[in-house]
Amino acid sequence: MEFAVVKGGGVTTPRGFTAGVAEAGIKYQGRYDLALVVSEDPAVGAGVFTTNKFAAAPVQVSRQHLAAKTGCRGFVVNSGCANACTGQEGLAAAKMMTKVAAEVTGYQPEEFLVASTGVIGVNLPIEKVQQGIREAGRSLSYERGSLAAQAIMTTDTRAKEIALQIEIEGKKVSLGGMAKGSGMIHPNMATMLGLVTTDVAITGECLQQALVMANEESFNMVTIDGDTSTNDTLVVLANGRAGNTLIEDVQSTAFRLFSEALCEVCLSLAKMIAGDGEGATKLLEVKVINAPSLVDARKAARSVAGSSLVKAAIFGKDANWGRIVCALGYSGAEFEPDSVDVYLGELLVAQKGRGLDFNEAEARKILAKDEVLIIIDLKAGTFAGRAWGCDLSYEYVKINADYRS
Amino acid sequence: MEFAVVKGGGVTTPRGFTAGVAEAGIKYQGRYDLALVVSEDPAVGAGVFTTNKFAAAPVQVSRQHLAAKTGCRGFVVNSGCANACTGQEGLAAAKMMTKVAAEVTGYQPEEFLVASTGVIGVNLPIEKVQQGIREAGRSLSYERGSLAAQAIMTTDTRAKEIALQIEIEGKKVSLGGMAKGSGMIHPNMATMLGLVTTDVAITGECLQQALVMANEESFNMVTIDGDTSTNDTLVVLANGRAGNTLIEDVQSTAFRLFSEALCEVCLSLAKMIAGDGEGATKLLEVKVINAPSLVDARKAARSVAGSSLVKAAIFGKDANWGRIVCALGYSGAEFEPDSVDVYLGELLVAQKGRGLDFNEAEARKILAKDEVLIIIDLKAGTFAGRAWGCDLSYEYVKINADYRS
Structure with missing residues (x-):
C-alpha cells in the first residue's frame, strides 16, 4: 500500500485538530516543554500504556479517562x-493537568488524556504547569503541530513527527503523529510517548484494536537500552471529520486501510526514535525472514537489535557476525543453528551457521552508513519480523551517567 | 557457615589435582593461553552449560563426555x-583437544572435558593447540593452579581463583576454582567459564545436583551486558581423595555441607567476574528482601543489576533511585509499588515507592566506593535474592566496539 506523506505534517494535519505550546520552565529553560492538542469535534480515543508496575500518575489518569468512555477532546x-x-x-497533579486543559478549552477533564516525560520521582511544579497549560490553551492553532513535537522532547536531538493521507471510500483521511524517545526504549511498549491524531470516523473499539496491532509491529519492535519506563504512552484520537462511513467492523476493507496507515505512522515514529536513541550514531534494522512463526521472527529480531555486544560492534564498524548469531541463539526463537544465514546489507557474512571469508573492507563500508541492515534467514518457515535499534556509543554512557543534574 | 579460605589457592589446592599451562599463541602472544588440569585419581564430573542454541563445539563435546559417565580425569x-x-x-577440533590431553596423560579422551573462550566463528589453529596441550601436559604440577587461571583469561583484567576447606565427618575437604568472565555475562548461565576441582568423595548424581544449585545462586545471578554466550561452561571434578564416606544422599548433612561450600566457591568466582566486567569500575550488588518467592526475589534483583540505565547512573555516581524502581517495575516480580523501600548502602533513598529528600552528598560518597550495594525491600513476603553486576562505562563500549581486531 502507498501512503501520501504530508510534508511538514504532524498532529494538526488531520482536520479539526489544533495545538498550543508553552515555555512552562518545568525543568528546561528557554524552550517549549508543554503541549496541548485539542479536537474541535468530539473524538474517540484509544491507548496502549507501559507494563511497568510503577506506572506513572499520568498513565493511571489516562487509563481511567479512556475506561470511562466519555469520548476525548485532546491531550496535554x-x-x-x-x-x-x-x-x-x-x-492529583496529573488530574489537575486535565482539569486546567478542560477549563481553558471549555470541555470536561475526563475528555483529556495526559502524559509526562522526564525525571522519575520529582513532583510536578504545579503553578508552572497550570500557567503553561493556560498559555498553551490560548495559543491553540493549526500551525503549532511542529512546536508541540518540540515541546515533548527530553534528550531527543530532533523532533519526531509525521502525517499521512489515505483514501477510504472516496474520502480523504489524514493521520498525524508525534513522538519522543531517546533512552529507555524497549519492547513491551517501546517506552516512549507517541501521540497520534486522525480525522477518520471509527468506533473506540475498532480504534483500540488498530492501535494495539500497530503498536506491536512498531514501537514494540524498537529497542534502545532494554529499560521499559514508567511513562510509556501511545494514544490516538479520532474525530470523524473525514466524513467516511463510521468504521465499526474490524473485518471491513475500511478498517484494514486505516489500520495499515496507522501502523505506518507508528512505524515511522518508532524508526525515528530508534535512530535518535541516546548517543546513537546509526539506525540499526534487523530483519528476520523464514521464521517458523511471527512470534519467533519478532523474538529473534528484537534479541539481535537489543544486544549490547552487537550494538557496540556496530558502533565500532566491526563485522562481528558471531555476536549476531550469539544473540539469535539466546533469543528463544525456534530454528536450526546449522541452517542460519546472516547478511550485512547485501553481503552474506555467515552461511549455515558458519562464518564466511567475506570482504572485510566491504563490510566496513556497509557498517559505516547511517542505517545498517542485518538480515537473518532462519530457513525454518515463512514468517518475517523486523526490529529497530541503534548502536551503543560512548555518548550513551555519558548522557546516562548523570541524567538528573 | 564459616569457610576456611586457602590463601593463594586454586584448582590445584584439592589433593590429587595438577595443572599445566602453555603459550600456544592461539590469538594472544607472550602469555599463557592453554591450561590442562588433571586428577591423579579417577574422578566424577558434573557440568552446567550455555542455553544458547549456538552451543560451541567444546560445549557439545563436554556434554557428550559427561553423558557417557565414564568418569573424568581432567579438563583442557x-x-x-x-x-x-x-x-x-x-x-573435530574440540574432540582432538581431549584426545591429545588423553595421550599426554595416559588416560582416555572421554575422560576429559573441554572448554574454549574467545572470538566466535574462527577455526582453532590445530597445530598450535596440539603443541600447547602437549607442553601443558609435560608441565603438570601442583604449583601451576594460578598459571592455569591466568591462561583462561580473555579481556579479564585479573585472574580469578579461590580455594576453600571444610570438614566433613572429621575429614578435611578442599574445593578450588578458577573462572574467566568479562563481557557477555548474564543470567541463564552467567556466560563464562568456571572450572572447579574438589577432593570430596561424592556420586556423579549428587555432584550434578550440588552444581546446579550453586550455579543458580551464583553465576546465574551475575549480569554484565545481557548477552548469553555460546561457550558458557561450569564444570566440577571430584576425585574422592579426602577420604570421606561417599556422599550419595542429597538429604545428608555431608551433602548439605559440601553443597554450601561449592556454592561459596561459585559465588566468590561470580562476584570476581561481576567486579571485573568489561570496563567496569565498580562491583554492584543488588539485594532484594521480603519478596513473595525466591523466583520473584531473583527476578527483581537481576532486573535492577542488569539495567543499562541503573549501571550508567552508578558509573556517574548519580543516586537516580527512579531508575532502580523502574527496573524493578518491569522485572515481572510480584509486589505492591506503594510498599517498596530502596536503600543505597544504609541510606534510605525511597520509601513506599516514593523518593525521599535524602542527603545527596552522602549518596555520592556511597556511590564513589568500589562496591555499591542496593537493597530493595519489597515488603511482600519472606524471600531474599542477590544479584551482581557492574557499572556501564565508556570503557565497555571501547572494548566491545572492535573486539575482533
Whole structure:
C-alpha cells in the first residue's frame, strides 16, 4: 500500500485538530516543554500504556479517562518531569493537568488524556504547569503541530513527527503523529510517548484494536537500552471529520486501510526514535525472514537489535557476525543453528551457521552508513519480523551517567 | 557457615589435582593461553552449560563426555578462540583437544572435558593447540593452579581463583576454582567459564545436583551486558581423595555441607567476574528482601543489576533511585509499588515507592566506593535474592566496539 506523506505534517494535519505550546520552565529553560492538542469535534480515543508496575500518575489518569468512555477532546503533555513515583500528590497533579486543559478549552477533564516525560520521582511544579497549560490553551492553532513535537522532547536531538493521507471510500483521511524517545526504549511498549491524531470516523473499539496491532509491529519492535519506563504512552484520537462511513467492523476493507496507515505512522515514529536513541550514531534494522512463526521472527529480531555486544560492534564498524548469531541463539526463537544465514546489507557474512571469508573492507563500508541492515534467514518457515535499534556509543554512557543534574 | 579460605589457592589446592599451562599463541602472544588440569585419581564430573542454541563445539563435546559417565580425569581449556559456529570441523577440533590431553596423560579422551573462550566463528589453529596441550601436559604440577587461571583469561583484567576447606565427618575437604568472565555475562548461565576441582568423595548424581544449585545462586545471578554466550561452561571434578564416606544422599548433612561450600566457591568466582566486567569500575550488588518467592526475589534483583540505565547512573555516581524502581517495575516480580523501600548502602533513598529528600552528598560518597550495594525491600513476603553486576562505562563500549581486531 502507498501512503501520501504530508510534508511538514504532524498532529494538526488531520482536520479539526489544533495545538498550543508553552515555555512552562518545568525543568528546561528557554524552550517549549508543554503541549496541548485539542479536537474541535468530539473524538474517540484509544491507548496502549507501559507494563511497568510503577506506572506513572499520568498513565493511571489516562487509563481511567479512556475506561470511562466519555469520548476525548485532546491531550496535554509535559516534558522535564515524569510525575512517576509521586504517590497521591502525583495523581492529583496529573488530574489537575486535565482539569486546567478542560477549563481553558471549555470541555470536561475526563475528555483529556495526559502524559509526562522526564525525571522519575520529582513532583510536578504545579503553578508552572497550570500557567503553561493556560498559555498553551490560548495559543491553540493549526500551525503549532511542529512546536508541540518540540515541546515533548527530553534528550531527543530532533523532533519526531509525521502525517499521512489515505483514501477510504472516496474520502480523504489524514493521520498525524508525534513522538519522543531517546533512552529507555524497549519492547513491551517501546517506552516512549507517541501521540497520534486522525480525522477518520471509527468506533473506540475498532480504534483500540488498530492501535494495539500497530503498536506491536512498531514501537514494540524498537529497542534502545532494554529499560521499559514508567511513562510509556501511545494514544490516538479520532474525530470523524473525514466524513467516511463510521468504521465499526474490524473485518471491513475500511478498517484494514486505516489500520495499515496507522501502523505506518507508528512505524515511522518508532524508526525515528530508534535512530535518535541516546548517543546513537546509526539506525540499526534487523530483519528476520523464514521464521517458523511471527512470534519467533519478532523474538529473534528484537534479541539481535537489543544486544549490547552487537550494538557496540556496530558502533565500532566491526563485522562481528558471531555476536549476531550469539544473540539469535539466546533469543528463544525456534530454528536450526546449522541452517542460519546472516547478511550485512547485501553481503552474506555467515552461511549455515558458519562464518564466511567475506570482504572485510566491504563490510566496513556497509557498517559505516547511517542505517545498517542485518538480515537473518532462519530457513525454518515463512514468517518475517523486523526490529529497530541503534548502536551503543560512548555518548550513551555519558548522557546516562548523570541524567538528573 | 564459616569457610576456611586457602590463601593463594586454586584448582590445584584439592589433593590429587595438577595443572599445566602453555603459550600456544592461539590469538594472544607472550602469555599463557592453554591450561590442562588433571586428577591423579579417577574422578566424577558434573557440568552446567550455555542455553544458547549456538552451543560451541567444546560445549557439545563436554556434554557428550559427561553423558557417557565414564568418569573424568581432567579438563583442557584454551583462550583466544571460542571454537563456536565452526561446524563439523569445530567438533573435530574440540574432540582432538581431549584426545591429545588423553595421550599426554595416559588416560582416555572421554575422560576429559573441554572448554574454549574467545572470538566466535574462527577455526582453532590445530597445530598450535596440539603443541600447547602437549607442553601443558609435560608441565603438570601442583604449583601451576594460578598459571592455569591466568591462561583462561580473555579481556579479564585479573585472574580469578579461590580455594576453600571444610570438614566433613572429621575429614578435611578442599574445593578450588578458577573462572574467566568479562563481557557477555548474564543470567541463564552467567556466560563464562568456571572450572572447579574438589577432593570430596561424592556420586556423579549428587555432584550434578550440588552444581546446579550453586550455579543458580551464583553465576546465574551475575549480569554484565545481557548477552548469553555460546561457550558458557561450569564444570566440577571430584576425585574422592579426602577420604570421606561417599556422599550419595542429597538429604545428608555431608551433602548439605559440601553443597554450601561449592556454592561459596561459585559465588566468590561470580562476584570476581561481576567486579571485573568489561570496563567496569565498580562491583554492584543488588539485594532484594521480603519478596513473595525466591523466583520473584531473583527476578527483581537481576532486573535492577542488569539495567543499562541503573549501571550508567552508578558509573556517574548519580543516586537516580527512579531508575532502580523502574527496573524493578518491569522485572515481572510480584509486589505492591506503594510498599517498596530502596536503600543505597544504609541510606534510605525511597520509601513506599516514593523518593525521599535524602542527603545527596552522602549518596555520592556511597556511590564513589568500589562496591555499591542496593537493597530493595519489597515488603511482600519472606524471600531474599542477590544479584551482581557492574557499572556501564565508556570503557565497555571501547572494548566491545572492535573486539575482533
